[in-house]
Amino acid sequence: MEAIAQFFVEWGYVGLFLSAFIAGSILPFSSEAVMVILAGMGLDPVGCLIAASLGNTLGGMTCYWIGSLGRTEWITRIGITPRQLARARKFLAGRGALMGFFAFLPTIGEALAIVLGLMRSNVWLTGISMLAGKALRYVVILLSFEGAAALF
Numbered sequence: 573m574e575a576i577a578q579f580f581v582e583w584g585y586v587g588l589f590l591s592a593f594i595a596g597s598i599l600p601f602s603s604e605a606v607m608v609i610l611a612g613m614g615l616d617p618v619g620c621l622i623a624a625s626l627g628n629t630l631g632g633m634t635c636y637w638i639g640s641l642g643r644t645e646w647i648t649r650i651g652i653t654p655r656q657l658a659r660a661r662k663f664l665a666g667r668g669a670l671m672g673f674f675a676f677l678p679t680i681g682e683a684l685a686i687v688l689g690l691m692r693s694n695v696w697l698t699g700i701s702m703l704a705g706k707a708l709r710y711v712v713i714l715l716s717f718e719g720a721a722a723l724f
Contacts, residue, residue: 576601581606581609581610581613584610584615585615585620585623586623587606588603588606588607588610588620588623588624588627589624589626589627590627591603592606592607592623592624592625592626592627592628592631593627593628593630594631595628595631596627596628596629596631596632596634596635596675596706597631597632597635597682598634598635598650598651598652598682603624604710604713607620607624607710608713611714611717611718612717617718620710620714621714624706624710625703625706625707625710628676628706628710629699629703629706632672632675632681632682632685632702633685633699633702635682635685636672636686636689636698636699637689638650638686638689639686639687639688639689639690639691640690641689642690644690647686652682652683652686656679656680656683657683657687659680659683660680660683660684660686660687661687663684664684664687664688664691668691668693668694668697669688669693669697670697670701671684671688672684672693672697672698672699672700672701672702673701673702673705675702675705675706676702676705676706676708676709685698685702
C-alpha cells in the first residue's frame with residue numbers, strides 16, 4: 573500500500589485526483605493520506621482540495637452509474653451487502669438527490685450513491701450535493717492537518 577501511495581504522491585495533483593477517484597469508487601483506498609502528504613510537501617492546499625474533491629466526486633458518480641444499471645445482483649457481487657443497501661434505502665426514503673451529500677460517509681457512502689442511481693435521482697443534483705459533501709470533508713481534513721502541523 574505504501575508503494576501505491578508513493579506513486580500517487582509523485583504525480584502531485586494528478587496523483588491526488590486519481591487516488592481520490594479510486595477512493596470514491598467501490599475500491600478501498602485512502603486519498604486523505606495522499607492529500608495530507610502533498611499538503612505537507614508544500615503543494616497549494618486549495619489545489620489539493622480541488623483535485624481531491626473532483627476526483628472523489630467522479631469516483632462516487634461511478635457508484636451512481638452502477639446503481640443506475642439497476643442490477644441488484646451485480647451490486648452485491650462488488651461487495652455492497654444487501655444489509656448496506658437496505659440501510660441506504662431506509663436513509664434515503666423520501667429525500668432524493670440531495671442526500672448525495674452524505675456519500676462521503678465511510679462504509680455506507682458507496683451504497684448511498686448506488687441506491688441514488690437505482691432510484692434514478694437527478695444526476696446533476698446528486699453530483700452537486702455529492703461534491704459539496706466530499707469537499708467539506710476534505711476541508712475538515714486539511715484544516716485538521718494544518719492545525720496539527722502548527723503545534724509542531
